Amino acid sequence: MAALDLDLAGHTALVCGASAGIGRETALILAAHGARVVALARRRERLEGLVDELSAVSGSAADFVVADLDDTAALQRAVSGVSATILINNTGGPPAGPLTEASPDALRSAFNRHVIGAQVLLQAMLPDMQASGYGRIINVLSTSVREPIPNLGVSNTIRGAMASWAKSLSKELGPGITINNVLPGFTDTERLASLKQAVAGRTGTSQEAVMQGWIGRVPEGRLGHPSELAGLIAFLVSPAGAYIRGQSVAVDGGRLNAI
Template sequence: MNLDLTGKRAVVCGSTQGIGKASAIELALMGADVTLIARDEQKLKNVIQELGGKGKHSYLVADFTSPETLKQKITEFAATNAIHILINNTGGPPGGQAIDAQPEEFVKAFSNHLLCNHILVQAVVPSMKKEKFGRIINIISTSVKIPIRGLGVSNTTRGAVANWSKTLSLELAPFGITVNNVLPGATMTGRLESIIKTNAQKNDKTFDEAKADMIKEIPAGRISEAHEVAAAVAFLASPAAGYINGVNIPVDGGRTGSL
């Protein structure tokens, strides 16, 4: 099985922590040249030092709350660098019921996720077509299969990204480009810790009690680590995954109650 990414350039968003960082590490170990994108330059420098492999690694400082700046930076980078792999990964919007959300909350989430993802795709696809190799992987959420209570804006936005992704998979397949989604379940990241704290406060429980309640819903009996989700991302980015296209792959320990 060909998992070698030597000579391939991977752009990884949200890569200074959590699943994004873990994905960057896995891709580097598979031989890819990795370009990190995040808003904190010092954290980017720190992650660069952690990347293994023999690739030439770099970073771009960009904030997804400023789509025009992101567009400028990724367009300039893509003009002089062939990009073969794009990992779209953005932190989710705050929790809350959909009915209580203000319109501007949906607009902000739509911009941070779908619009910024689209800007990145438009910038990298020309080189993917030229190289006749492309992997676009969107890290979303299992909420695209079953909505998660208390994450109204996130559920709505993630669903839009999933449908956008499926559409792109049909349009780009003839050029050797695949577009897939990885759907993390409960993964021990800063965002999950925040969700557990919120659940604990809402139900008058301790953090450990709220965490135990969450684990009870997972057939695997535990919360995953970021590197386990990153393993799925890395495989989809490899030459071996060239015929996998347009799918949503849950990495959730069997928690999602749908096919």
């Protein structure tokens, strides 16, 4: 039996939100599998450091784009010269809070950053995917696609919109071009640290107690590491992942109750 084909040599991957957390680990593992990575985020100094690491990992030149997904026109300009057959849609999650207290602008802004940003990037990269007959699009969403999370009302709403966007596209994109969602559970990143701080402040408990409460709901008994999400992404974008299409896959240590 042949080994799995996880080789990404010859492919360029545009990895968004690559300056930290899940995006950064994804950039590193895709480079380790041979992809040329173009890393996108707002913090230039972090991207410069990452590009040096990526070049060392893959031996091929990596590149970066400084762009803010909140600014649609600037995003379109920033990626106009980028060609990629692998697109990782990943960006900062919306602020926590109940939906009853969220302003219409909070929803508008989250829709703009997540759905409009992904649409701009899809349309910019699709011609190269179609020309090469190989395309992989991954959206980093949340387990809230399956079970909405209390006190993350705007995030829950926007993740559902992204999941519908992806499912619709999975029927429209031609053979060889797949789209899938990965759903992080409690993953040890800057995003989780800021949520922990917010919950502790709101409930008057310690951050340690908040974290232990989260871990208590995870059968694996620990937080996830961003590299565990990145490993699934590397598989889905590889030749071996070719027949997986329109799916949402959780990496949550078993926390979801949904079958």
